[in-house]
Amino acid sequence: MTHWPSIVVATPAHSGVGALLSYRSESALAPGTLVRVPLGAREVLGIVWADETAPPEGLAPEQARNVAAVLDGLAPLNARWRQLVQFAARYYQRSLGEVALAALPPTLRDLDNTQLARRLKRQAKAAAIGTAPASAADTAPPPSDEQAAALAALAGADRPALLFGATGSGKTEVYLRATERALAADPAAQVLVMVPEINLTPQLEARFRARFEPRHGEGVVVAMHSGMTPPQRLAAWLAAHSGSARIVLGTRLAVFASLPGLRLIVVDEEHDPSYKSQDGARYSARDLAVYRAKLESEALATAAPDAGAGPASAPAGAAGCQVVLGSATPSLESWHAAEQGRYLRLAMPARIGGGALPRLRLVDMNHQPKGATLAPPLLAAMQERIARGEQCLVLLNRRGYAPVLACDACAWKSQCPHCSAFRVFHKLDRTLRCHHCGFTSRVPRACPDCGNLDIAPIGRGTEQIEEQLAGLLVDARRPDGGPARVARMDADTTRLKGSLEAQLAALHSGEVDVLVGTQMIAKGHDFRRITLVASLNADAALFASDYRAPERLFALLMQAGGRAGRDARHSGVSEMWVQTWHPEHPLFAALKTHDYPAFAAEQLAEREMAGMPPHGYQALLRADARTQAAAQAFLNGAAQQAAGLPHRDDVTLYPAVPLTIQRVANVERAQLLVEAASRAALQRFLSAWQPVLLACRTLPEARGLVRFAVDVDPLAI
Numbered sequence: 001m002t003h004w005p006s007i008v009v010a011t012p013a014h015s016g017v018g019a020l021l022s023y024r025s026e027s028a029l030a031p032g033t034l035v036r037v038p039l040g041a042r043e044v045l046g047i048v049w050a051d052e053t054a055p056p057e058g059l060a061p062e063q064a065r066n067v068a069a070v071l072d073g074l075a076p077l078n079a080r081w082r083q084l085v086q087f088a089a090r091y092y093q094r095s096l097g098e099v100a101l102a103a104l105p106p107t108l109r110d111l112d113n114t115q116l117a118r119r120l121k122r123q124a125k126a127a128a129i130g131t132a133p134a135s136a137a138d139t140a141p142p143p144s145d146e147q148a149a150a151l152a153a154l155a156g157a158d159r160p161a162l163l164f165g166a167t168g169s170g171k172t173e174v175y176l177r178a179t180e181r182a183l184a185a186d187p188a189a190q191v192l193v194m195v196p197e198i199n200l201t202p203q204l205e206a207r208f209r210a211r212f213e214p215r216h217g218e219g220v221v222v223a224m225h226s227g228m229t230p231p232q233r234l235a236a237w238l239a240a241h242s243g244s245a246r247i248v249l250g251t252r253l254a255v256f257a258s259l260p261g262l263r264l265i266v267v268d269e270e271h272d273p274s275y276k277s278q279d280g281a282r283y284s285a286r287d288l289a290v291y292r293a294k295l296e297s298e299a300l301a302t303a304a305p306d307a308g309a310g311p312a313s314a315p316a317g318a319a320g321c322q323v324v325l326g327s328a329t330p331s332l333e334s335w336h337a338a339e340q341g342r343y344l345r346l347a348m349p350a351r352i353g354g355g356a357l358p359r360l361r362l363v364d365m366n367h368q369p370k371g372a373t374l375a376p377p378l379l380a381a382m383q384e385r386i387a388r389g390e391q392c393l394v395l396l397n398r399r400g401y402a403p404v405l406a407c408d409a410c411a412w413k414s415q416c417p418h419c420s421a422f423r424v425f426h427k428l429d430r431t432l433r434c435h436h437c438g439f440t441s442r443v444p445r446a447c448p449d450c451g452n453l454d455i456a457p458i459g460r461g462t463e464q465i466e467e468q469l470a471g472l473l474v475d476a477r478r479p480d481g482g483p484a485r486v487a488r489m490d491a492d493t494t495r496l497k498g499s500l501e502a503q504l505a506a507l508h509s510g511e512v513d514v515l516v517g518t519q520m521i522a523k524g525h526d527f528r529r530i531t532l533v534a535s536l537n538a539d540a541a542l543f544a545s546d547y548r549a550p551e552r553l554f555a556l557l558m559q560a561g562g563r564a565g566r567d568a569r570h571s572g573v574s575e576m577w578v579q580t581w582h583p584e585h586p587l588f589a590a591l592k593t594h595d596y597p598a599f600a601a602e603q604l605a606e607r608e609m610a611g612m613p614p615h616g617y618q619a620l621l622r623a624d625a626r627t628q629a630a631a632q633a634f635l636n637g638a639a640q641q642a643a644g645l646p647h648r649d650d651v652t653l654y655p656a657v658p659l660t661i662q663r664v665a666n667v668e669r670a671q672l673l674v675e676a677a678s679r680a681a682l683q684r685f686l687s688a689w690q691p692v693l694l695a696c697r698t699l700p701e702a703r704g705l706v707r708f709a710v711d712v713d714p715l716a717i
């Protein structure tokens with residue numbers, strides 16, 4: 001009997017309908033089956049979405065092409081996975097084909113059955129070796145009272161849980177034990193643990209391996225992130241899809257991993273902006289994780305009666321798939337959900353070992369010597385630490401030596417010829433580099449415009465702070481009499497493979513006394529000997545036009561401060577120094593008492609008044625074009641043509657505006673804000689608007705439009 005499966009293939013972002021194509025097959029194909037199908041002159045990877053026994057209306061049987069091959073040996077992608085992908089495509093306004101195929105490892109697209117069979121054989125072999133448990137040694141410390149209470153509450157949770165734990169409160173141990181429990185409850189259970197950036201938290205992966213490999217064998221944990229080679233990614237994906245990997249530890253892309261036995265999702269540092277994708281489908285992996293857990297739970301609830309297994313007295317939450325969002329400074333969206341009772345809040349305010357959080361020292365820059373990069377009291381405090389053999393972290397959110405190079409005699413500045421931004425002066429290799437498009441050139445010997453030899457750096461970046469600190473601390477001595485060692489860690493020093501690990505190791509072993517760096521150094525590291533953290537230019541975020549800037553600054557400073565005094569012996573003396581021209585700002589008052597709830601309450605009240613998220617819902621329509629006029633014409637045209645659309649009155653459309661950095665790599669950028677009072681209203685309007693957007697691409701005044709994108713729930717406006 002002939003079948004007419006509809007199949008999803010990779011389609012361009014905005015192809016709208018047509019993501020599902022009808023093919024012909026002589027046998028039934030289960031939904032979720034991976035196939036190879038002809039598309040134009042090529043043969044591509046596809047996913048069977050539905051099987052039909054009659055040809056679709058309007059398709060003459062002889063027009064349909066045959067499915068070329070079925071990928072043998074792979075179980076179909078299950079219904080929950082397909083629902084997740086379909087939801088993501090619809091919610092983030094992209095084509096199903098784009099989202100579904102991008103969720104699979106790239107290598108899978110190019111494999112024929114022979115190659116796939118070889119990979120599967122290798123994977124099965126690895127899994128067989130991996131499942132041989134080495135020993136059952138349990139080296140886990142007993143949980144603290146707070147950890148035990150959080151775990152007990154989690155066991156019966158019927159909602160997403162927000163684990164609100166101070167830095168150093170031992171959230172990881174809760175993740176480990178919750179994972180342990182999930183794996184023990186069901187021999188097929190799988191756990192997804194998401195982290196913002198896996199390279200910055202090698203300790204987390206090490207702890208998961210140390211805890212589970214002895215009991216479950218080497219293949220129990222697989223990593224999934226964009227830094228892996230394509231063959232590594234495929235191997236990890238196959239291990240997860242086959243169920244041989246019980247724990248997937250990954251970055252945002254791991255939210256789409258095929259995990260047939262998924263029972264627990266952990267989203268660590270759930271507030272981190274890197275969970276939101278910034279290109280392609282601009283999805284939030286945190287939000288999709290919550291949705292995915294709900295899908296899995298619903299499926300399990302429906303399946304439970306037929307399965308007939310499991311004690312009837314099992315707690316409500318244990319039967320489903322749980323999701324735990326962890327943070328010391330939750331996103332205001334998650335915090336608000338917990339305040340409303342939609343999320344279960346689990347609080348762990350105490351640090352393990354009873355250490356105190358660092359004391360906040362605000363340095364009023366109005367009262368410091370003019371032009372001082374580092375206030376004298378801060379410098380003195382650093383010298384003291386060095387003398388005691390302790391370490392300092394100095395945070396500056398700007399890499400390079402100086403953000404601008406300028407001529408004294410004329411108006412020349414190191415403008416990037418391709419962007420509306422300055423090229424940054426990097427002194428070490430004497431280059432001017434654009435951090436937006438990558439354009440790099442040698443530093444000119446003289447002003448390119450007037451020939452003046454005095455071209456000077458303006459402002460300071462991490463390279464310069466490192467250089468200045470080395471000079472300012474030249475007389476500082478360590479307990480062994482040696483000079484202070486200053487190092488730097490940012491995207492420039494960690495570019496080479498392995499260099500980040502080497503730098504972290506140097507810091508851990510005490511070979512560095514002062515580490516200067518960007519926010520990279522504020523993330524998850526567990527440094528024992530750091531007792532002073534200093535933030536040099538926090539003020540920019542206080543008055544930024546982006547309404548989320550204070551939230552991010554608060555999280556960054558809490559997180560950075562959390563690096564200090566993690567060893568209880570030092571916690572009494574640990575300090576967080578912040579240089580500011582506005583010490584009276586209310587953000588600092590909340591920071592001083594480590595009072596995230598107070599800060600969140602104040603921010604949420606402000607957002608409620610302004611109708612901002614989470615008290616309102618937003619989307620951005622972004623346009624890139626050859627000219628700013630074309631970009632704006634597309635946006636404003638799309639807004640005008642929305643008139644009369646269903647649900648148009650439920651949203652507010654603002655006029656198109658250029659982006660803060662208007663031009664990048666010779667492309668002009670503009671955006672238009674859409675606001676609605678409810679998520680459903682916003683979604684309804686966006687769906688109705690999609691065909692209008694496609695039509696507006698050909699407006700004569702939008703000639704030169706390069707691309708457009710809809711960003712739902714944008715993180716920056």
Ligand SMILES: [Zn+2]
Pocket residue numbers: 407408409410411412447448449450451452
């Ligand atoms: Zn000049």
Ligand SMILES: [Zn+2]
Pocket residue numbers: 416417418419434435436437438439664665
């Ligand atoms: Zn540039």
